[in-house]
Amino acid sequence: MASAGKPPLDDSRRTTGSPKMKTRGVFGTENAKDTLCRNVTIYGRCRYEDKGCAFNHDPLKVNAANQAELNKKRFNVDSPSFTPSLLSGNGTSAPKKSTTISPKAASAAPFQPRVAASSRSNTSTPTARQEVGTPDWTVADVQEFVPQGFEGAHVGPLQGNGNGITSPGAFDPFVTASTPLTAAGAVGPVSANPYAHDPTAALGGGAFFANQGGFQQPVQYHLYAPIGPHNQNTLGYQRNVHDLFLPNDFREELQKKAAATLQTLPNTTLPTQVDYFHSLVPLDLSHQKNAATFGFPSWVYKAQSSKDGNFYALRRLEGFRLTNEKAIRSVQAWKRVCNGSVVTVHDAFTSRSFQDSSLIFVTDYHPLSKTLAEQHLGAGNRFQGRQNNTHIPEQVLWGYMTQIANALKSIHTNGLAARVLEASKVLLTGKNRIRLNACAILDVVQFDSQRTVADLQKQDLVNFGQMIVTLGANSPNVMHNPTKAMEHFTRAYSPQMKNSVFWLLNGLQKDQERTIDLFITGISSQLMSTFDSALHLDDQLTSDLSRELENGRLVRLMTKLNFINERPEYEHDRQWAENGERYFLKIFRDYVFHQVDASGDAVVDLGHVLTCLNKLDAGSDEKITLVSRDEQSCFIVSYKEVKKALESSFQALMKPTRRMH
Numbered sequence: 001m002a003s004a005g006k007p008p009l010d011d012s013r014r015t016t017g018s019p020k021m022k023t024r025g026v027f028g029t030e031n032a033k034d035t036l037c038r039n040v041t042i043y044g045r046c047r048y049e050d051k052g053c054a055f056n057h058d059p060l061k062v063n064a065a066n067q068a069e070l071n072k073k074r075f076n077v078d079s080p081s082f083t084p085s086l087l088s089g090n091g092t093s094a095p096k097k098s099t100t101i102s103p104k105a106a107s108a109a110p111f112q113p114r115v116a117a118s119s120r121s122n123t124s125t126p127t128a129r130q131e132v133g134t135p136d137w138t139v140a141d142v143q144e145f146v147p148q149g150f151e152g153a154h155v156g157p158l159q160g161n162g163n164g165i166t167s168p169g170a171f172d173p174f175v176t177a178s179t180p181l182t183a184a185g186a187v188g189p190v191s192a193n194p195y196a197h198d199p200t201a202a203l204g205g206g207a208f209f210a211n212q213g214g215f216q217q218p219v220q221y222h223l224y225a226p227i228g229p230h231n232q233n234t235l236g237y238q239r240n241v242h243d244l245f246l247p248n249d250f251r252e253e254l255q256k257k258a259a260a261t262l263q264t265l266p267n268t269t270l271p272t273q274v275d276y277f278h279s280l281v282p283l284d285l286s287h288q289k290n291a292a293t294f295g296f297p298s299w300v301y302k303a304q305s306s307k308d309g310n311f312y313a314l315r316r317l318e319g320f321r322l323t324n325e326k327a328i329r330s331v332q333a334w335k336r337v338c339n340g341s342v343v344t345v346h347d348a349f350t351s352r353s354f355q356d357s358s359l360i361f362v363t364d365y366h367p368l369s370k371t372l373a374e375q376h377l378g379a380g381n382r383f384q385g386r387q388n389n390t391h392i393p394e395q396v397l398w399g400y401m402t403q404i405a406n407a408l409k410s411i412h413t414n415g416l417a418a419r420v421l422e423a424s425k426v427l428l429t430g431k432n433r434i435r436l437n438a439c440a441i442l443d444v445v446q447f448d449s450q451r452t453v454a455d456l457q458k459q460d461l462v463n464f465g466q467m468i469v470t471l472g473a474n475s476p477n478v479m480h481n482p483t484k485a486m487e488h489f490t491r492a493y494s495p496q497m498k499n500s501v502f503w504l505l506n507g508l509q510k511d512q513e514r515t516i517d518l519f520i521t522g523i524s525s526q527l528m529s530t531f532d533s534a535l536h537l538d539d540q541l542t543s544d545l546s547r548e549l550e551n552g553r554l555v556r557l558m559t560k561l562n563f564i565n566e567r568p569e570y571e572h573d574r575q576w577a578e579n580g581e582r583y584f585l586k587i588f589r590d591y592v593f594h595q596v597d598a599s600g601d602a603v604v605d606l607g608h609v610l611t612c613l614n615k616l617d618a619g620s621d622e623k624i625t626l627v628s629r630d631e632q633s634c635f636i637v638s639y640k641e642v643k644k645a646l647e648s649s650f651q652a653l654m655k656p657t658r659r660m661h
């Protein structure tokens, strides 16, 4: 039942008493007469109007004073509902808008779900809902109110997951808010988020996470599910809808990457600006400080550049103090390393934006990439029992070796050494596609090291070998016992692979010259096979791309049509009127999109649409019969004529003087 002090709802669904309903009854019955009945807002009328409903049923009568009062209570960025619940839970005051909400947050359209509005109803600003929220307060929205996990953080007990871990609506970029959430709050692909265990740890760990449960809305992948006739049921010349677009998994992968790239964290306590970067999003899967690789704890963020608008990965070395200016200049040489197997380095600078002295490296950002350690050695796994370190097939390992050899060739040719060659610093950016990451860092941090480049390059080869053995054994610590590690490797892989790795491991021996060039010569047959795979992939991508080619053309054509059709400012223009020469463009639109079948049902046939648009684009001589909606006019026109009308109408539209008459 609707709780006291609120308008009753017509819809029986509403009577089940959503938890939000209880929080929304802020109007006392004494001012009910000044309050527009919610049923009027939602359904246009109220069944209880004559049965004692105390609320106002005439929108015009809602007095202005009340309106002003309501406007004052409108939801805005300062409203508590925007306060991350973990912060408020900790008694931390709501961060100020100016310091916490990035400029991007306001315009982050893809992540501004309508359901964000429903989260408002969960907090102390519900009054705005009825009057302000009508445009997005559709009946369809009514049911879904607030994701459970999010609500729990405010008003209810914490949500528990199957592992006994409580998650107060922890931020998860891929949890949809538009789909009704389960009790665990997880729908759709869920990325591992360490902070879901312990949100406060994020604050201490340098990665300043804010609780944004239910804020993000992923792309609705299911809308593209390839349901349709199977190929064997169709004739050779027939096409399925999904034959016309990118393959599903590839499209989904690209969309996920785009979503990850555009992801923002509006209420984060990370700095709003780090030099010329803004909109920081942490990428680390663990909040534990680890200084093993660089001698300083490092944190990785995605950020957008205000110089060029592109997204970059920022690696921050916490607590680093630059003592020698020359050190940071060594990054210049790394900027020249342009290689498909190395994450490109763009810049390095020191920063105090994190309230300490930090060193920041700017590199390319590769959305949704994992490290090889995460992929094969179980690093970053939230649940120990879930480690799934499967044996890496020999062909895949050769692929990795080829790519690393390619990277080292380029680095060594530039007179540099990778220095960091470990599984946690190699990024997997696509299927079996890897890139060396974080190479330039030790050149700055250990600038004063006495080792020569030649020496460091030799060390690279040894590190390379050790990494392959570690990956082959699927065990991060296998190199603690090299003999056992090699025994295992010999059992699992071919003699050629074993010999290559053995050669690398002995890179420091003085008796023989060992360079990356020699190694590449030694594995040439494998290079050919990797090269061939790359060519196949290239062919595949070219063919996938060509499927999309036509779509862009047709979108442009449809855009043109829509620019012209039914422009309100031309309503009384004879050129556009019922007898005007452009009138049939409007009817053509009906012909393409609004046909009905014999029983009056809409014809939803993509094939028909594509055929018509293609013929229009080509200006075919084929004639079609266009009948007006009132069936009073009938035109027999060729596509060629429609095309001519489309072009001239569009040109007319483009002329600025057109509206002077």
Ligand SMILES: Nc1ncnc2c1ncn2[C@@H]1O[C@H](COP(=O)(O)OP(=O)(O)OP(=O)(O)O)[C@@H](O)[C@H]1O
Binding pocket: 283, 284, 285, 286, 290, 293, 298, 299, 300, 313, 343, 363, 364, 365, 366, 367, 368, 369, 370, 371, 373, 374, 379, 380, 424, 425, 427, 437, 438
């Ligand atoms: N350039 C980048 N583009 C996209 N993601 C990246 C980039 N660099 C690192 N990452 C991601 O950031 C996360 C943290 O990277 P990092 O190199 O710190 O690895 P790590 O596993 O945390 O290692 P460590 O424990 O040594 O800090 C990883 O999940 C990695 O995939």
